[in-house]
Amino acid sequence: MLSARDVNGNIITIPENIPKERLVEWQANNYYCPCCAEELILKAGQIKIPHFAHKKTSACTGFSEPETEYHLLGKRQLFQWFVDNRIEAEMEPYLSKINKRPDILIHYKQQSYAIEFQCSPISEELFLSRTKSYQDFGIKPIWILAEKRIKRKKTRQYSLSAFQWLFTVNTIHSPMILTFSPDQHKLYILEPLTPFSSRTTFSQFTVVPLSNTHPNILFSVNKTWEFHFIEEWRIKRKAWAIHSVKTANHTNPFFYELYKSGWSPAWLPSEIGLPVEGMVIIETSPVEWQGWVFMDCLQHKKIGSRIYLSQIYQAFQKRMAKGQIRLRTLPLLPGENPFFPVDAYLTLLTKLKILEFGGKGIYIIKNKLVPPTSSVECMQLENDLYSKLSEMIL
Numbered sequence: 001m002l003s004a005r006d007v008n009g010n011i012i013t014i015p016e017n018i019p020k021e022r023l024v025e026w027q028a029n030n031y032y033c034p035c036c037a038e039e040l041i042l043k044a045g046q047i048k049i050p051h052f053a054h055k056k057t058s059a060c061t062g063f064s065e066p067e068t069e070y071h072l073l074g075k076r077q078l079f080q081w082f083v084d085n086r087i088e089a090e091m092e093p094y095l096s097k098i099n100k101r102p103d104i105l106i107h108y109k110q111q112s113y114a115i116e117f118q119c120s121p122i123s124e125e126l127f128l129s130r131t132k133s134y135q136d137f138g139i140k141p142i143w144i145l146a147e148k149r150i151k152r153k154k155t156r157q158y159s160l161s162a163f164q165w166l167f168t169v170n171t172i173h174s175p176m177i178l179t180f181s182p183d184q185h186k187l188y189i190l191e192p193l194t195p196f197s198s199r200t201t202f203s204q205f206t207v208v209p210l211s212n213t214h215p216n217i218l219f220s221v222n223k224t225w226e227f228h229f230i231e232e233w234r235i236k237r238k239a240w241a242i243h244s245v246k247t248a249n250h251t252n253p254f255f256y257e258l259y260k261s262g263w264s265p266a267w268l269p270s271e272i273g274l275p276v277e278g279m280v281i282i283e284t285s286p287v288e289w290q291g292w293v294f295m296d297c298l299q300h301k302k303i304g305s306r307i308y309l310s311q312i313y314q315a316f317q318k319r320m321a322k323g324q325i326r327l328r329t330l331p332l333l334p335g336e337n338p339f340f341p342v343d344a345y346l347t348l349l350t351k352l353k354i355l356e357f358g359g360k361g362i363y364i365i366k367n368k369l370v371p372p373t374s375s376v377e378c379m380q381l382e383n384d385l386y387s388k389l390s391e392m393i394l
């Protein structure tokens with residue numbers, strides 16, 4: 001930690017550039033933990049950032065140790081960023097009422113924000129309880145993930161753990177994750193998150209150098225749904241088909257139902273597994289949840305017949321109850337409607353002339369999705385669909 005209580009009970013913070021002689025003076029004094037009041041030592045090596053630590057293994061709940069250099073550096077840089085922009089900031093204040101000690105607490109436009117720069121994984125339970133404690137206390141938490149933790153799979157394709165998905169902020173229409181690299185002195189905003197499966201997401205990094213950016217970028221980034229990854233998506237969807245043919249297992253309920261309905265994953269229409277607005281809320285891959293919507297509600301209907309939205313919702317809920325469609329835990333985006341992406345998908349099928357809007361809460365089957373008769377036809381259908389999609393996006 002970078003701040004502590006001195007012998008007079010005042011909170012003091014180690015200055016950013018402290019000369020060696022002054023450090024020796026500092027080290028001659030006694031310091032105490034603001035949470036547990038135990039005595040602290042001021043650690044300072046050749047390279048390591050000077051910081052306070054509990055003397056021995058301590059049962060202090062206010063602070064997790066040991067702290068890495070990366071964390072200390074990041075915390076200090078972010079703190080300085082707020083100060084430089086005249087935002088009232090406190091380093092590691094102890095909030096006794098909720099027994100929490102955020103990395104930084106800032107006050108901006110009548111609102112307090114707890115900044116947590118998270119470099120090591122913590123349990124989902126701890127993430128949720130900390131978030132809730134702040135929210136109940138009227139403080140908005142801002143969780144920033146260590147940039148070095150993000151795993152890039154390919155250009156514009158990332159693999160996020162369940163823990164990392166917890167950091168999703170902004171809105172389900174434009175979900176993003178804030179990451180920070182103290183080495184680069186830059187924020188990297190991973191956006192827009194466009195998940196293909198529970199872990200894999202398409203996205204790109206927006207680079208935000210601290211030096212010329214106002215911290216209000218952390219509070220207000222409302223953007224609308226945009227889709228940037230059509231070609232990558234297409235390749236990934238194709239790879240899913242090829243891979244699934246080889247590996248699909250009948251013990252998996254989705255593939256079991258698929259085969260029972262007479263569909264091979266290889267020839268499953270490309271209309272199943274499309275990117276839609278708000279889909280971040282669903283953890284199950286779009287191919288699967290859209291596949292369930294298709295199998296449960298659309299495939300047995302004749303052209304011209306009606307489908308009620310309420311029935312589609314019901315079927316979707318049943319799959320959720322069975323655990324075949326799962327929602328993501330997104331504590332920083334509470335209260336979102338899980339049917340939003342379902343609506344968005346039905347709207348897309350309407351634009352693709354598979355469905356037709358039949359009045360409030362009603363759709364009519366306009367064209368049937370049928371298996372192709374040859375692989376040439378299969379490719380042709382896929383081509384046609386993606387050129388339509390590209391036109392729509394443009």
Ligand SMILES: [Zn+2]
Nearest residue numbers: 033035036060
């Ligand atoms: Zn302590």
